[in-house]
Amino acid sequence: MLELAGVGFGYGGPEWVFRNVSFRVAAGSATAVLGPNGSGKTTLIRCVAGLLDPVEGSVHRADTVGYVPQAHGSAFAYHALDMVLMGRARQIRVFRSPGAADRLAAMSAMERVGIGALADRPFPTLSGGEQQLVLIARAIAAESPILVLDEPSTGLDLKNQVRIMALLRDLMQDGMALLLSTHHPDHALYLADSVVLMGRGSVQTGRTDTLLTDAALSALYGVGVNTISYDDGGTARRAVVTRFDQPTDSS
Structure with a gap:
């Protein structure tokens, strides 16, 4: 379970990035964060992932969090399998190397995502x-019960x-709590039980x-x-159609 209570963040100036953000993500559910650039x-x-400390409010994590950032490349020529093995750090004792069980878990994760063939690629x-x-x-x-993803469909x-939306739905049905940001309202409509809409100055x-x-x-x-x-397939869903000829403002 993941819970935010009155969370606010700013970089020290007079303006806040956001304030008064409160929501809860229960096990087996997904929340999507949407908003303009x-x-x-x-x-x-x-x-939420613990990489920044809120200026006000609190973030409560009932367990460890798996975090997926946006991909920005790497200066280090690790093989793809080694990158995935880094997710096993919590299960590996200090001064120990990944064991057979860790490598199996890493390969299983790659196969589940559909990239087993990339294991030996830098x-x-x-x-x-x-x-x-x-x-x-x-x-x-990492086998964490909470997964936090920053625009997981970037570059896909x-x-x-x-494939990723279906995988995330499977993880949610397995009992994982998911929080993801996305620029695709369709993804939120498909996956998320609840949403956080972040406008400029409003949440x-x-x-x-x-x-x-x-x-x-709009x-x-x-x-x-x-x-x-x-x-x-028997489930009623909604999809988004953007009216390219109908901007609602001049920004």
């Missing part, structure tokens, strides 16, 4: 999308976006089915947005 999504994710030689998949496998290998083509939280309306999305992104309903 510069609204503070990544900063919030880093506060990480810097992978595409941005492949690097993102390696980072997701690393977090899964449509097929791999579908809204609520259930996905009630908060992600056409009006709310106001959040400053462009006309409509949602359409479709049947996904």
Whole structure:
């Protein structure tokens, strides 16, 4: 379980990045953070992951957190398998090397993400999308019950976006608590039970089915947005259609 209570963050100036952010992510559920560029999504994710300390409020983590950053390459030529093995640090004693069980867990995570064939490839030689998949496998290998992801679909083509969304849904159904930021409202509609909408100077939280309306999305992104309903194998879902000819502001 993950819970934020009145969390606020600023860099020391007169303006806050965000304030009064409160929500709870229970085991077996997912919460998506959406908002335009510069609204503070990544900063919030880093506060939740423990990489930044909130200026006010509190973040309560009932257990360890697996963290997936956006892929930005690496100056070190680790093999992809070694990158995933780094996720096993919590299970490896001090001054010990990864054992057979750790390597098995790392390879199992890579196979689950669909990148087992990349195990011996140097990480810097992978595409941005492949690097993102390696980072997701690393977090899964950590076997933490809470997974925090900063735009996990960055650099992924449509097929791999579908693969990752399906994988995240499986992890959620296995009892994991998921928090992810995303620029894709479709992903939130598919995966998340609840959403956090971060506008410039405002934050809204609520259930996905009630908060992600056409009006709310249009106001959040400053462009006309409509949602359409479709049947996904017997499950009713909604998808987003962006009205490219209907900006709602001049920004």
